[in-house]
Amino acid sequence: MRSKILLFGSHGQLGWEMQRTLAPLGEVIAFDFPEIDLTKPESLRNVLRDYAPQIIINAAAYTNVDKAESEPELAYRVNAEAPGVMAEEAMRLNAAFIHFSTDYVFDGKKGSAYVETDTPNPLNIYGKTKLSGDLKVQEVGGSFLIFRTSWVYSLRHGGFVTKVLEWARNQETLRIVDDQIGSPTWARMLAEATAQVIAQGRGEPVGYLREKAGLYHLAGSGSCSRYVWAEAILQLDSKKEEQVVTKLLPAKSSEFLTPAERPVNTALECNRSKIIFNITLPCWKFALRLMSQ
Ligand SMILES: NC(=O)c1ccc[n+]([C@@H]2O[C@H](COP(=O)([O-])OP(=O)(O)OC[C@H]3O[C@@H](n4cnc5c(N)ncnc54)[C@H](OP(=O)(O)O)[C@@H]3O)[C@@H](O)[C@H]2O)c1
DSSP: OOEEEEEEOTTSHHHHHHHHHHGGGEEEEEEOTTTSOTTOHHHHHHHHHHHOOSEEEEOOOOOOTTGGGTOHHHHHIIIIIHHHHHHHHHHHHTOEEEEEEEGGGSOSOSSSOBOTTSOOOOSSHHHHHHHHHHHHHHHHOSSEEEEEEOSEEOSSTTOHHHHHHHHHHHOSEEEEESSOEEOOEEHHHHHHHHHHHHHHTTTOHHHHHHHTOEEEEOOOBSOEEHHHHHHHHHHHOTTGGGOOOOEEEEEOGGGSOOSSOOOSBOOBOOHHHHHHHOOOOOBHHHHHHHHHO
16 A cells, blocks of 8 residues: 655755655655744644645754754744644554654763663753654654654755865865764665665554654764864865865864854764664765765
């Protein structure tokens, strides 16, 4: 049986890739702002009730980490309240719900990669609102998966990879922090892995995901600093001849004043996804190489 899949955030880095990877699994109905505004719970409920999907996927989020500091209510509505509504409606419709969370729920002080049972302690509004969303979804329960991921990139939107490529074309010297560590995750790999998990349900995804319900870490394998990541981005750039940059220098986070505090080391340990779904995302540098071709 082909499932009816409702996807939110279809213009975002992950949502864009999800549209393509979900297509073989069913009828995909995709929404993004402004067709649907996740700050309006009633219209969200109406859309979900009207379409009555078997699978709901939320790739939408308020992801501007710095701006969230001055728009906490808006971030909370998108990152916490909306996923709560989706989870409730999924329960009501007997649908499966797949949601994405972030490494920024952690304070980065552990000193080694985080596992799912580690206690979150977000340092900024974005992390706090995402954690509230996770808790709401878990409270509702049912057939849900939360994939907590990290440092998502693609060539869409103004993420880190596109920014480094742009700076390299405009500046001779780049200074990039070497005291923030994470697990870069190519949006396409995350989308493919999510589709594989749904496909494992073999036409009965709701029951399958109910059996496997819970929180999972799913990010590119390995970890690196933003400085090392930038170095790899520059090396693997397929249009290197356009670069004007001649020096890449390491810097400290304290040298750049940003509205939101960033955790220092939020590498994610993804063994649980490997054990339960037999899924491991490739090494971050391998994925970056593929994306750069
Ligand atoms: N990016 C990262 O580094 C990162 C790291 C860890 C976890 N994650 C998580 O991974 C997931 C996917 O992230 P991403 O990087 O793909 O995000 P993204 O590129 O920023 O896409 C998010 C999408 O949500 C939409 N959206 C925002 N507010 C909305 C609203 N009020 N109503 C409807 N749609 C709205 C955005 O639309 P507009 O563009 O119009 O605002 C955008 O299309 C999110 O759950 C995020 O928290 C991301």
